[in-house]
Every structure is written in structure tokens, then in C-alpha cells.
Amino acid sequence: MSLESVKAHFKKWNRENDVQVFEQSSATVDMAAETIGVIPARIAKTLSFRGEEDKAILVVAAGDAKIDNKKFRDTFGYKARMLTAEEVVEQTGHVVGGVCPFGLAKDLDVFLDVSMKRFETLFPACGSTNSAIELTCEELEEYSYAKDWIDVCKGWNEEQQEATA
Helix, strand or coil: CHHHHHHHHHHHHCCHHHCEECCCCCCCHHHHHHHHCCCHHHEEEEEEEECCCCCEEEEEEECCCEECHHHHHHHHCCCCCECCHHHHHHHHCCCCCCCCCCCCCCCCEEEEEHHHCCCCEEEECCCCCCEECCEEHHHHHHHHCCCEEECCEECCCHHHHHHHC
């Protein structure tokens, strides 16, 4: 059902046939990178957090980025608390390993982390543990109906920070 809802979502842009379905699992960043043949950083992972009033928020980030709790709290005004696997399915309609900001079960706020802006294209999942689509940052923003670009991650630009320090 989840893969179908994502394909239906992409029909609006005639992109449903661009969704790739793989024989093997792409449920983790490393598995997806190996399956697709790209570096892990180019996998756009969707992280699900408890928002306000029992509504989840989604943060899409580069595969090598990790949530920075201080930046998250400064941005959203509350602590980063990830959803349980059951809550993820209830809020997004997607299973863990296939979570994406497309074809969602509920109308959720989607935010894109700046960690992805260093790439021409990225590969978010498409609602199943063996699917993805190649998108530019602009397409990802448009197709996910993202509210904003934010900076809530660490770990992806440490080399850059060390070089400028």
C-alpha cells in the first residue's frame, strides 16, 4: 500500500515510473547506497519525530548526517524525540526503512536539512524497504511540500568546519 501511495503521489508530476524498485533491501542508508551504487551521503533519509499536539514532523537529511540535539531544540523549541516503529507507520503510512516525505497517511510538516544541498541529486526511499527515486534538491523540496530548509544536523560537514577553524 505504501509504495502505491508514493507512486500515486508522483503521478501529479508524471514521475511515478521513475520510482525504482529493487530485488534486494534498501532499508538502511548503507544498504540503499550499495544497491543504488552511490556514496551513503547521497541517500536522503527521512527521520520521524514527535511534534506538537501528537503530530509528527519529518526531517529529511543526507545519509551521513546525524541530528544535533541542540540545533534541533533551537530550531523547533522542543527536544528531538524519535517516533516508535508503530508510530512511524501510523503517522506516515510507511514502514521503517521505507519512510519518505511522499504519499503520507497524514498531513505532516516536512523539513529539509541543509546537509543535502551539497549534492546535485539524492535518493530518498519511496515507501517500501526496496525502493528509491533520484531527485534534485529542488524536486525534493517541491514533491515533499517542504515547509523550509533547516540546519539541525551534525557529522556531515566536520571536515569543512575543521578546514575553516
